[in-house]
Amino acid sequence: MGEERLAVSVEDVRHVADLANLELTAEELPRMAKDLNAVLGYIAQMNELDTSSVEPMAQVGQALGLKAAQGGETLRADVVKDSVDRALVMAEAPETDGRFFKVPKVIER
Amino acid sequence: MADVVHSSIETISLAEARAGVVEGRLSAAALAEEHYKRIAAVDPEIHSFLALTRGRAMAQAEKVDAAVKAGDAVGALAGVPVGIKDVLTVKGVVTTAGSKILEGYRPPYDATVVRKLEAAGAVVLGKLNCDEFAMGSSNENSAYGPVKNPRALDRVPGGSSGGSAAAVAAGLCVASLGTDTGGSIRQPAAFCGVVGVLPTYGRVSRYGLIAFASSLDRVGPFARSVEDAAVMLEVLAGPDEMDATSSHAAVGGYAAETKKGVEGLRIGVPEEYFGEGLNAEIRAAIEKALDGLRAAGCSIHKVSLPHTKYAVPTYYVIATAEASSNLSRFDGVRFGLRSEDAGTLAAMFRNTRDEGFGAEVKRRILLGTYVLSAGYYDAYYRKAQQVRALLTRDFVQAFEKVDAIVAPVTPTAAFKLGEKTDDPLQMYLEDIYSVAASLAGICGMSVPCGKTADGLPIGVQVLGKHFDEATMLRVGAAVEGLGNRD
Numbered sequence A: 001m002g003e004e005r006l007a008v009s010v011e012d013v014r015h016v017a018d019l020a021n022l023e024l025t026a027e028e029l030p031r032m033a034k035d036l037n038a039v040l041g042y043i044a045q046m047n048e049l050d051t052s053s054v055e056p057m058a059q060v061g062q063a064l065g066l067k068a069a070q071g072g073e074t075l076r077a078d079v080v081k082d083s084v085d086r087a088l089v090m091a092e093a094p095e096t097d098g099r100f101f102k103v104p105k106v107i108e109r
Numbered sequence B: 001m002a003d004v005v006h007s008s009i010e011t012i013s014l015a016e017a018r019a020g021v022v023e024g025r026l027s028a029a030a031l032a033e034e035h036y037k038r039i040a041a042v043d044p045e046i047h048s049f050l051a052l053t054r055g056r057a058m059a060q061a062e063k064v065d066a067a068v069k070a071g072d073a074v075g076a077l078a079g080v081p082v083g084i085k086d087v088l089t090v091k092g093v094v095t096t097a098g099s100k101i102l103e104g105y106r107p108p109y110d111a112t113v114v115r116k117l118e119a120a121g122a123v124v125l126g127k128l129n130c131d132e133f134a135m136g137s138s139n140e141n142s143a144y145g146p147v148k149n150p151r152a153l154d155r156v157p158g159g160s161s162g163g164s165a166a167a168v169a170a171g172l173c174v175a176s177l178g179t180d181t182g183g184s185i186r187q188p189a190a191f192c193g194v195v196g197v198l199p200t201y202g203r204v205s206r207y208g209l210i211a212f213a214s215s216l217d218r219v220g221p222f223a224r225s226v227e228d229a230a231v232m233l234e235v236l237a238g239p240d241e242m243d244a245t246s247s248h249a250a251v252g253g254y255a256a257e258t259k260k261g262v263e264g265l266r267i268g269v270p271e272e273y274f275g276e277g278l279n280a281e282i283r284a285a286i287e288k289a290l291d292g293l294r295a296a297g298c299s300i301h302k303v304s305l306p307h308t309k310y311a312v313p314t315y316y317v318i319a320t321a322e323a324s325s326n327l328s329r330f331d332g333v334r335f336g337l338r339s340e341d342a343g344t345l346a347a348m349f350r351n352t353r354d355e356g357f358g359a360e361v362k363r364r365i366l367l368g369t370y371v372l373s374a375g376y377y378d379a380y381y382r383k384a385q386q387v388r389a390l391l392t393r394d395f396v397q398a399f400e401k402v403d404a405i406v407a408p409v410t411p412t413a414a415f416k417l418g419e420k421t422d423d424p425l426q427m428y429l430e431d432i433y434s435v436a437a438s439l440a441g442i443c444g445m446s447v448p449c450g451k452t453a454d455g456l457p458i459g460v461q462v463l464g465k466h467f468d469e470a471t472m473l474r475v476g477a478a479v480e481g482l483g484n485r486d
Helices: A010-019 A028-048 A060-064 A086-091 B014-022 B028-046 B054-070 B112-119 B162-169 B186-192 B226-236 B280-295 B308-329 B345-356 B359-372 B377-398 B424-429 B435-440 B469-484
Strands: B049-052 B081-085 B123-128 B175-180 B195-198 B218-223 B266-270 B299-303 B404-408 B443-451 B457-464
Touching (some): A010 A028, A010 B359, A028 B308, A028 B359, A028 B377, A028 B424, B014 B028, B014 B226, B028 B049, B028 B054, B028 B081, B028 B123, B028 B162, B049 B162, B054 B123, B081 B162, B123 B162, B162 B175, B162 B186, B162 B218, B175 B195, B186 B195, B186 B443, B186 B457, B195 B226, B195 B469, B226 B469, B266 B280, B280 B299, B280 B404, B308 B359, B308 B377, B308 B424, B359 B377, B377 B435, B404 B469, B443 B469
Parallel strands (some): B081 B123, B081 B175, B266 B299
Antiparallel strands (some): B049 B123, B175 B218, B195 B443, B404 B457, B443 B457
């Protein structure tokens, strides 16, 4: 890392957009490349810090060494309860037969 | 509302509203009706509400009035009109998160916080505008148009909970719910001159919150006074079996805490928050608040939070990484928008997301996907998690010496609409004093403390230890009291 300057190309943005299932227009691509370079350049400040001996922190409770209950890591009683109403869930789907979500063809023949 | 209250509807406190309802001087139904009238008159200009829930509100208000009449016990928020940020689900009520991709979406369940407010007697008036998926610092990223700052209509209300702050400031609801991932409660509270509370991570359930960054997202209240916010927090706080990250830490009697005074408390002032870039009027207002706290019996101590300058870079790695994962669920299959005419599943995903997401959301998904992608994970995501640990350690060490920390919320007062929309990095720097507390998981709040020469509100930030909202609220109440004496 160190001194290395990152330059995100339009091609890189296209690749990342692909990974993220985003379709970007020809106008959006260079704009996003410019913005990503600006933000990543700023983010690179983190490299001034030596973190080789620092444990990564994924969750607040973990970092504090909280007791499980304080950190929320508890299990509820294993009892059957009402769930969200299926009919209400399916009613929000763009296309459904009431039991399944319908989508365009996945496999071409 | 002929028979009434000591103050007008624009400024009525939660305590006054509840007392009026409980003592029968004021009906919850009339109070809700008056608020809807004011919304109809004022909100076309402010644009804080995205949806009104009149039927549900009036049914709830009548239920409260009937309980009062029957002499039954009523809750801590009996008849209090509230608004809900549109990232929180209300069953059967359109919930969009400020995004076109969820246009018309009616969630099949209530967020736990909404259920708790209503169980305490609150009357939900409607859903409040916000930046799309809570991503923004000005409310200009809402797909449904920006909110204007009621204190100065050419200014932003802050973001992302801009509607929640503006509605309380404009007298359109007595209190509201917002969410804060990197400053989204505290900054709009400061810009609009209301109180906003960021509870400790885990203090308040997030079931029914449309997720942005799960290790950071929190729900908290806006109100017109520290005491009112404390009453709201008391109702909202506590464990929820529907949210595995909610904490079982004991919930305090927060409203009572606000009356305890601050004598003997040790207040920390972090030098890193008073450097270059802090507006002189805001600095002066905070110094005045510190003088007041000293006069009230606090001791003031310099503290150091040495990693502060790395908070914004760290935040924009972690928050965007988590967002890129959380927002992958919006694909046109189960809810919300589906792009028409896509021949294949893959094209349907892409077209839906292209049409449904705004520019800032796409930018953050791209950034988050980039920092998680092969070859960059260690350099960005893992590195940011390590710096996050250092930022958290800064606070833990500072809180060994002090009981609360006082700092600015924002470098400047509310900026003009359109002023920062062309430069994402400038907009991100708006979060410079708020994101460190978000990353560390500590509690924080913004309390109004004076105005600039232009009449724009100034907020002071009070930060407290993990799960010590009680002390934070005591300090907040003292700061508020100083302002009231001016």
